[in-house]
Amino acid sequence: MSQSQQTIExxxxxxxxxxxxxxxxxxxxxxxxxxxxxxxxxxDVCHLAYPVEGGVPVLLVDLARRTDG
Known part of the structure; x- marks a missing residue:
């Protein structure tokens, strides 16, 4: 399993x-x-998507992507 495909604990x-x-x-x-x-x-409440990089969630609002509501 590659690092980018690791899941969160x-x-x-x-x-x-x-x-x-x-x-x-x-x-x-x-x-x-x-x-x-x-x-x-x-x-799904505020319509933001946070990336997971190498199995680590990046929970920074400034780096989140807006999703279609």
């Missing part, structure tokens, strides 16, 4: 929340054929 996954609204984050796998195959954690 289950104990950590259970406590992660959106830093903006404290909503639950949903795992979203990388899209097939995407230029940058990066897993994301998506918040």
């Amino acid at each position: 289950p104990w950590l996954r259970g406590i992660l929340r959106c830093p903006q609204c404290k909503g639950e984050l949903v795992d979203v796998p990388a899209e097939a054929g995407a230029a940058a195959a990066t897993e994301e954690l998506r918040c």
Whole structure:
């Protein structure tokens, strides 16, 4: 398993929340054929998607991607 395909540890996954609204984050796998195959954690409350780089979630609002509401 390559570093970019590692999953987040289950104990950590259970406590992660959106830093903006404290909503639950949903795992979203990388899209097939995407230029940058990066897993994301998506918040459906405030419509932000946070990247997961090398199995580490980057929970910075400034680096989050807006998703379609």
